[in-house]
Amino acid sequence: MAASNERAPEIGFDDFMKVDIRVGTIVEAAPFPEARKPAIRLLIDFGEAIGRKKSSAQITKHYKPEDLVGRQVIAVVNFPPRQIGPMMSEVLTLGIPDEAGEVVLLGPGQGVPNGGRMY
Template identity: 75%
Template sequence: MHVSHDPAAAAAETIGFDQFLAVDIRVGTILEAQPFPEARKPAYRLVIDFGPVIGTKRSSAQITEHYALEDLPGRQVAAVVNFPPRQIGKFMSEVLTLGFPDEAGKVVLFHPSAPVPNGGRLF
């Protein structure tokens, strides 16, 4: 699966509502953010709390351009929580943290505009 980070990319093909519902996107709060020097592209290792149903999950996120490590704990983010885990070097990334590209293609995190309970599902 290739996801374009180009803001001018063509729209994706039309999908059914059931396909959308198959993607489990939840909100969580970053508990820990650590450097990830072994990553091929600059990234951080995150530990995110998705509440009692999903629990705490790990994610590799290429967000080093806009975010300092010390500013990430406590920040709410959205992530796909039902992809299979992905090995990135020696790190197992369990969820896909979501963001949008800025004009230079660097990731800006997607997050709720007001605090919401961890584990809430996007609809």
């Protein structure tokens, strides 16, 4: 996804509330060579209500799979699943581009319960 400096159109609060953004903990991370662009396959635990979900994340410039397990991340959990190579990605793990456009993961500044919803 290309980063944009353009501001998105204004939306109402009800539109914002339709996007379910939650915190989860990465419990498994592995290289994903079958993806079209370099990626890491993640399994993220969002707590009892949502469970564990798979995600493909293009985060290989700043992260190694072995360093990601135990890290909390933020993800959109209510987009429809998307086929990425041989894997069905169930959530969109969120990040912000650095100066070079490489993804830096978003996460809480301190530990919080898995499944907490962003507001």
